[in-house]
Amino acid sequence: MANTSQITKTKHAVPIIAAVVLFAIFGMGYFEVGFDQGQIFSIFEGQSAYAQMNGVGLMHEYTHDMRHASGFPCH
Template identity: 55%
Template sequence: MSSLTQITKSTSQIPIFAIIVLAIIFAVGLFVVGYDQGHIFSIVLGEQAYADLYIHELTHDMRHEAGFPCH
């Protein structure tokens, strides 16, 4: 019986909120470093962002080194 109680407790201790936040950070971070081609800055800068590619250039070397496909 006591073991049953323990199992329930440890399951309910998993912080769902924290997991959701971490999942969002994971997705956004991965996109920024691996895939952005001006998309994020285009929200502010418009079409120009796709030509400037600030984030692409900033993360360029890491893209190659971490194995993300690049030019």
């Protein structure tokens, strides 16, 4: 007997779970670049995350130039 394998095709070109995960990553990145003022690090560091770097947050400083390049005002 010959060994045969069956390949199944899904209806969707991209699996739904992959699209959801990519959308979540995009949403977090959009928030980080456009709106974060220390909220992400405050989950781990508490209120000291807001006090770093003159009150705007460390991640704000990391994404500062990208924020301006994409059109988000920040000061």
